[in-house]
Each structure stands twice: as C-alpha cells, then as structure tokens.
Amino acid sequence: MSLDRPARIHAGVIVALLAFLVLALPSMLSAYWVDVTTSVVIYAVVALGLGLLMGRVGLVSLGQIAILGLGAWVAARLTYATSLPYPIVLLLAGAMSAVLGTLVGLPALRLSGLFLALITLMLAGAITVVLTTTQFPNGGPGFLGHTDSSLGSNAIRRPAVASSDTGYFRYTTLVAVLMFGVVVLHLRSKAGRAWAAIRQSEASALAAGVNITRYKLWALALASFITGIAGGLLAGSVGKLYIVQFPISGNILLLAAVLMGGIYTLWGAVAAGLLIKLLPALLDNWGLPPDLLTILFGVGILQVLITAPEGIAVQLPRDLGRLAGLLSRPFQRNQAAREEAP
C-alpha cells in the first residue's frame, strides 16, 4: 500500500481508536454505559446513511428512522421465525430496507429538493402508522408475530458469539466498521465520483455522461441498506421493540444531529451518533430534563444552517487549530524577532 504520510497517520489513529473501543473500553464501563455505547455505535451507522444522502448526493430524507424501524421489524420477525445465523438476518433486514428505500426513492427521480424531503416525511408517517398498528414481533403467532400476553413473548435472540452485553457491543462495532468500510469503498470508486458530480450540478453531471437515475437510486438503496442493518443491530441490542423507539419526531432529531455532526466527512456520522445517544444519557446522568436535548438540536439546526454548514466534525478541529495557532503566536513572533536580529 502506498499511502502518503497524513493518510498513514489517519489510518493509524483509526486503528488505535478501534482497538481501544473494542478491547479496552467495555471493561472500563458499567453495564448501563456499555448499553449506551452500543446504541451510539448503532446510531452512528444510521447517521452514516443519512449523511451519505445529504452530504454526498445532496438528497434530504426525513424518513430514516421509519426505515430503521422497518429494518428492526424484519430482523425481529426473522429471528423468531427462523434459526438463520445473525449475519444473514442482518443482511436480509438490510435488503428488505433497501428495496423499500428504493421504492420510496423512485419519485426522487422526478421530485427534487424540498418535495423529495416532504415525500419522505409523508412516507415515514405512513410507515409509523402501520408499525403502530401491527406492533413489533415478540414471539407471538401468525405473520405479525405479536402477542399481547406477556407469557408468549420473549426477547429477540442475539448472535451466539455475542450473547453478553459486552460481546454484543463488540459485534455491533465490527458490523459498524464494515458499514463505514462499504461507504468508503463507494466514495473512492466510480459511484463516489458520480455522486459528487450530481451534487455539484445535475446538468453538468448529465453532460459528463453520468447516469443520474442509476446513481441516485443506488445511493438511496445503499443508505437504506445501511439503515436496515442498523435496525437489525438495534433489535438484538434492546431485545424488545416498541413503536415509541421510532417516533416521527425522531426523523427530525436525526436530521438535526446529522447536520450538527457534519455531512461532509464520515467523522460527522460518529459525532451525530454521540449527539443523539450519548448526550441524552449524559443529561439524564446530570439530572437534566431530556427535553433540553430537543431544544439544543433545534438551536443546532439554525446555527448549522446559518453559520457553520460543515458541522462539528470539521468545525471543532479547525477551531482548536486556530486556538492553538493563537496561543502559539507570541512564541513565533519572538522567534521571528530573534531570527531577524543580526
């Protein structure tokens, strides 16, 4: 591999971070915080999907949480109905979500911008109503697999290799890394370049011979696939699923978190995962009301749109860099003065 120096440092940092995350972190945390960290990882994957659509292709979806719920439903149904290995369950959940996401996306070929965002919000609303009525499978009979009695219901099974909370956290992290890897591969290949061209200008992308229809649909399918996999991970993580985990307002909160995290780098997805899952746990820990988070996200949307479109993942390092520059300026000036002196 011929990587230049900054790229090697970047890769080294990522490997070190992952090693710490998988090997050291779980033993340092209590069961509660392992749970929180698992959901941070899962929502980072969800944010990855939306970030891909918004930052790379320029499509805004207000229905990602509904697709997450759908993926969770499919995964839960499969774990009760079959004894398929968990990776297959995840793949099927991802595939089903990809099919639905693409169907939802078909109008995206004609609609653009505002109207696409609105249609995804409408379809998210429709999916939420359906999921509210059918409820989530909990081991009951029939196609829906839901029973109201507490006797018939049991928790969604986890992969055999990862039945403990720590084990499941490691499993989740591994799958998440794979998802980030899939996206990185896409961005470095023909698809990534096509998306970049579409985001810049559809007219010039068309002129350059990019098949806009195909690549837009491909982006929607990929983002939905990733979100469906995250849904499958979520199903195993919580054991029992309820519609309150997928409210319509969740779609908007996710959009806020992804915008605040930053849509032009993949680190933004990690930041969004932290914002949407770690922050509420911290607020709860400090005895602050969770509604503060909603208000903060609202302010965040306005702030990002007006002053900082790149989000925390880009803004924070740059601001820290500026701060460091500011702090080191007196020293540099002294040095310059010394060098000038004869």
Next chain:
Amino acid sequence: MTVPALLGLPSWEFFKPFIVTGLALGGVYAVSGVGMVVLYQTTGVLNLAFGAVGAMGAFIAWELNNNTSLPDWIGYLACIGFGGVVTLLYGVAFGPPLAGRDALTKAVATLGLALILLGAMSWIWTDKARSLDLPTTNSGFEVGGVMVNWTQVIAVGFGVVMTVVTIVFLRHTRTGTAMRALADDREITATLGVPVRRVEASAWLVSGLVSGAAGLLLANLVGLDAATLTFLVISALAATLIARLSSVALTLAAGFIVGLVNAMVTPILSISQYRDMTPFVLATIALLWVSRKDIRVTGLR
C-alpha cells in the same frame, strides 16, 4: 344484500357524526394550509413549525386560564398573539440570512424552530393529560340527528371566511399585489420599489396569527398534546401539496378533503386503525400526480 353491506361498510347512520368532525378538522387544515401557502409564496419559506407555534400558544392559553384569575378571553387572545409574535420574530431574525438559500434549506431551518418549541413545551408542561375547552364547545344544536357544537361551526366558518378574505386581499389591496409580485419574481419586485422586508414581515405576522388561531381550535377539536398538535402540521401540509403550494382556493377544498376522508374512514372497522395514514397517503398521491410533469410551483393565486 346491498353493495355497501357486501363491502363491509356500516350503514349511513354511522357516518353522520364523522362528517361533522371531518368538516371541522378540514376547516382548520384549510386555514392552516392557506396561511402556509401565502407565506411560502411571499417569502419562499415553507413553515414546518406552523403546528408547534399553535400548540405552544394553546398551552399558554391553558396556563393563563387555569393558573391565573384573568378572564378566559385573555388566554385565547394570548394564544393567537403568541403565534403572531413568535412567527414574526423568527421571520425577521432568520428570514434575511437565509433569503438566498434554496427552499429546502429554508424549510429545514423552520424545523429548528419546531424542535425548540416542542422541547420547551414538553419541558414546561409535562406529559400530564390536559384539556382546553372553548366556551363554544359546550353548547350546540342538532342537525339530522347529529350534535354539532359551535366550535365545529367556527372551525368550518373560519376556514371558508379566511380563504375568501385572503383571495380578496391578494387581488385588491396594495400589499396583496406586492405579495403576488414577490411570488412571481423577488428580484424584479425589489427593483420596482416594493418594500420587500415590510411585505414579508406582514406575511410572517398574519400567517403567525393564523397558526395561533388554528392551534387554539385544534387543541379543542383534537386535544391538548404537544407532539400531536405539532405534527398535525402534516395534515395541513398535505392540503397545501394537493394545491401545489400555490392556489389558495384549492387549498381550502383540499383541506376539507383531508379532514373528511380521515374522519369518514373511522367507522369502517377493517381499515379504521389505519385512518391516521390519510394525510400521508393523500399527500403522497398528490405529489406523485403533480410530478407527472416537470414540477414547477406557479405563482400565488
């Protein structure tokens, strides 16, 4: 057997009360939709915080009526006034910095306002069940065996009257003409010496007042719940989308259709649980229908 019975439809008698609820809700959706369309055409902002603003106004009215000794009508006025003030402040503060951005960015920014209000509401007024009753809800009359209360009458009347007033206003007043001009072309309108900021501010104010009034009515017709009232904006949005975000008269009709279909599905047991899907499904169909051709929002009519 008759055809309706074969389809599993209940007899006509069961539908009657739902016509009244449907029309009342439709009236509020219509007036909300008209408020959103006029604001969208004048300023380019699709205000997705419309429901949240009205909801917060309704909670303020509840607070004033239950925890102070002020007369009730002050609470109701405060609700409408709150809608106007908050929307105007948002428009004046965030309208100009976002004026050059695309419609999507402007709409997403209003989601920021919606989240702030939603968070504030569930923080201040926790999830305890509340109800806000206008005095008009407790009295009514009977039509063809169905009880109709005055709030429902006001809702329908408000929808129709506001639409007619808006149409007349847009056609025959100076500000209305300026608004239509802005909808057609912002730059040219500014060059012709129309005070763009002032015309936009008036659109923000009026649409805000309408959102307050709609919140007050919906809190009566549906219930006083922050999340429900905030997301009822989707039903109004469905009406505006059916009207392609441009025709005020069509928005009125679409509002009534959304309200009626939603309510009429209730007594049909087989699909009753799915009735909340109505606005989403209608709006999706409308969007797909509109997108048959190149989607271009035409001027304000």
